[in-house]
Structure formats: structure tokens, C-alpha cells
Amino acid sequence: MIEILNRLVDAIEESLDEDLDVDALAAAMGTTGYHARRMFSSLAGMPVSEYVRRRRMTVAAADVVGDEDLLTIAVRYGYGSVEAFGRAFRSVHGVSHGHVRRDGGPLQSQPQLRFRLTVEGSTPVDARIIERPAFRLIGHAARVPLIHEGVNPHIQQHIASLPATAHERLKQLSGTEPSGLLQVSADVDPDYTEGSELTYLHGVAVDAAAPVPDDLDAIDAEAGRWVVFRAAGPYPAALQQAYAASATEWFPSNPWRLRPGPSIVSVLDRAPDFTEAICELWLPIERA
Incomplete structure (x- = not known):
């Protein structure tokens, strides 16, 4: 995977002045x-x-200082107007192209990225691979923004709004x-952009053929393999x-890749105040 990402970076560098088809490029690299x-x-x-935007504006700066x-x-x-280009330029450099020209x-x-695999090996990753038939996730869903670190207050608010019953x-209702x-996250932006919206579902897993109560939302999980990581300690x-x-x-380090589908967190045990927890993280995978 590290080699593929470096080849992607090289391809970006070669096509800064045109749109890059990441899907086609990734498919060509397997x-x-x-x-x-x-x-x-x-x-x-x-x-x-x-990254593409930052590299474009980095290279474009050399043109802007000219005549x-x-x-x-x-x-x-790739911009249709000076105004659109100017907004992108300012967002990267913090100043206008006119200021830089003057x-x-x-x-x-933005330096050119280079990915490297650092081998440490001090802490083994606790993971297992299982194969599951199709199943269904049912519960209460909401659209929330993606937050990378810390507690997501939008998810907290959604869960707090549900009565104890x-x-x-x-x-x-949990059946499988x-x-x-x-805690289910679905429809996640493939770029995993912080602030982008996803569907969060507070619910349980049931068989694929199980009926869904009219007042609950449902997300279908396709049959396939899952990697399950165990995490224990301060939450989240x-x-x-x-x-x-x-x-x-x-x-x-492993011959697997993510496939589209929901990511699932199962809380196996937790402290009364939820500051500590033992969780399982389920991610849908397929052979690379």
C-alpha cells in the first residue's frame, strides 16, 4: 500500500494542471x-x-510572481476565473495573489509527500478476521459532521436525545x-474529510431478513469479511x-483493503462514567 500511495503522489505531481482520476489510477495499480x-x-x-489543491497553489506561486x-x-x-483561483491561493498561502505578485x-x-513504512513492532495490533453473511443494522440515525479527535458533541447530543426506554x-432487538x-458510521466521505457529513446510527445488528420496526432506521451490511480490532483504555x-x-x-502490513460499507463500534464493557471502555472496531475488508 505504501508503494501505491507514493505512485499516487507521483501521478498527482505529473498532472497538477489537469484533473486526476483517482479511481482509474488506483484500479490500474491493483x-x-x-x-x-x-x-x-x-x-x-x-x-x-x-493535497492536490495545496500542491497546485505551491507550484502556481512561481507563476504568480512573474508577469x-x-x-x-x-x-x-483548473480554475475558471481569477476570483476562484484567488480564493484557493489565499486559502493555502494566507495572502492574495496580488500581494505575492507585488x-x-x-x-x-506544501512539500511533496513521500510515504514510508516505519517498522517498530513494539506493540502488536490485536485484530481478527471473520466472514459474515449479510446482516442489518437498525436503530436511530442522524446526519452528523466527522470529527477526527475527541468526543463528537453532535453524536453525544443525538444519543442523549433518546429516552432510556x-x-x-x-x-x-439485538439478534446477531x-x-x-x-455505534455505526455509514456514508462516510472516502477522503475522510473532517467536517464532512456522515450517517451515525445508534443501534444493534439483526439478521438480514429481520423486519425493521416503522420507527427505526436501517443500514444494510453486505456479506463479506471484516477485520475486528480490540481497543481498551481511555474513551474515546x-x-x-x-x-x-x-x-x-x-x-x-497485510494483504487486505477496505471495501465500502459501514464501520461499527461495539462497546463490550465500560466504566460508569464512560471514561474507560473496551471496544471492538469492525471494518469491512476484501483481499487486496
Whole structure:
């Protein structure tokens, strides 16, 4: 996977003045655009689209300090107007292209990325691979923004809005693995952009053919393999560390890739105040 990401970076560099088809490029390298985007975002700390924008504006700065017409420069880098180009330029460099043309800076450059696998091996990743038939996730869903670190207040608010009887009812409906009350994220932006919206479902797993009560939402999980990571410790920090370790350690070292589908967190045990917890993180996978 590390080699694929580096080839993606090289391809971006060769096509800064044109749109890059990440899906087609990933397919040519034997993976999927979905997996490549998720791994890129997890390892680089930014989506592919953000990296492309930053690199374009870094290279474009060299043109801006010259005498070439600004519209010509804007079109070269994929913008239909000087105004649109100017907004992108300011968002990266913090100043307008006019300021840079006049004073030569200041400029905030985005270096070209290079991914490397660092072998540490001090802490083994606790994971298991299981194959599951199709199943259904039912419960109470809401659209919430993606937040990478810390507690998501929008999810907290959604869960707090449910009466205690709703939690007990869901527990009674649970019919298959993953067992117990679940935290389900679906329709996640493949670039994993912070602030992008996803569907969060507080619910349980049932058989695929199980009826869905009229007042509950449902998300279908296709048959296939899942990797299950166990995380124990401070909540949600330990769980978020498991997410990070899956991208930085497990996927680069194993012949699996993410496939589209919901990610699921099963809380196996927790402290009364939820500051500590033992969780399982379920991610849908397929052979790379």
C-alpha cells in the first residue's frame, strides 16, 4: 500500500494542471479508489483533494510572481476565473495573489509527500478476521459532521436525545454479531474529510431478513469479511488510536483493503462514567 500511495503522489505531481482520476489510477495499480483515499487521508492527515489543491497553489506561486496574465495562470491550474483561483491561493498561502505578485510573499508551501513504512513492532495490533453473511443494522440515525479527535458533541447530543426506554428496546432487538449496542458510521466521505457529513446510527445488528420496526432506521451490511480490532483504555482516545493503527500499521502490513460499507463500534464493557471502555472496531475488508 505504501508503494501505491507514493505512485499516487507521483501521478498527482505529473498532472497538477489537469484533473486526476483517482479511481482509474488506483484500479490500474491493483486497488480501489475508496481504499486509496481512506489510506491517504489517514496517513497524510489530509484528503487527496486537499493535497492536490495545496500542491497546485505551491507550484502556481512561481507563476504568480512573474508577469503572466492571472487568468491564464488560473485556467492552467483548473480554475475558471481569477476570483476562484484567488480564493484557493489565499486559502493555502494566507495572502492574495496580488500581494505575492507585488511583494514576492509570504508563501506557505506544501512539500511533496513521500510515504514510508516505519517498522517498530513494539506493540502488536490485536485484530481478527471473520466472514459474515449479510446482516442489518437498525436503530436511530442522524446526519452528523466527522470529527477526527475527541468526543463528537453532535453524536453525544443525538444519543442523549433518546429516552432510556429506547436503549433497552434496542438491546432486546439485538439478534446477531456484532452484539450489544453499536455505534455505526455509514456514508462516510472516502477522503475522510473532517467536517464532512456522515450517517451515525445508534443501534444493534439483526439478521438480514429481520423486519425493521416503522420507527427505526436501517443500514444494510453486505456479506463479506471484516477485520475486528480490540481497543481498551481511555474513551474515546483508545478507540481513535485503533482507527489510526489500522491505517499506519495493519493495512500496510497485510494483504487486505477496505471495501465500502459501514464501520461499527461495539462497546463490550465500560466504566460508569464512560471514561474507560473496551471496544471492538469492525471494518469491512476484501483481499487486496
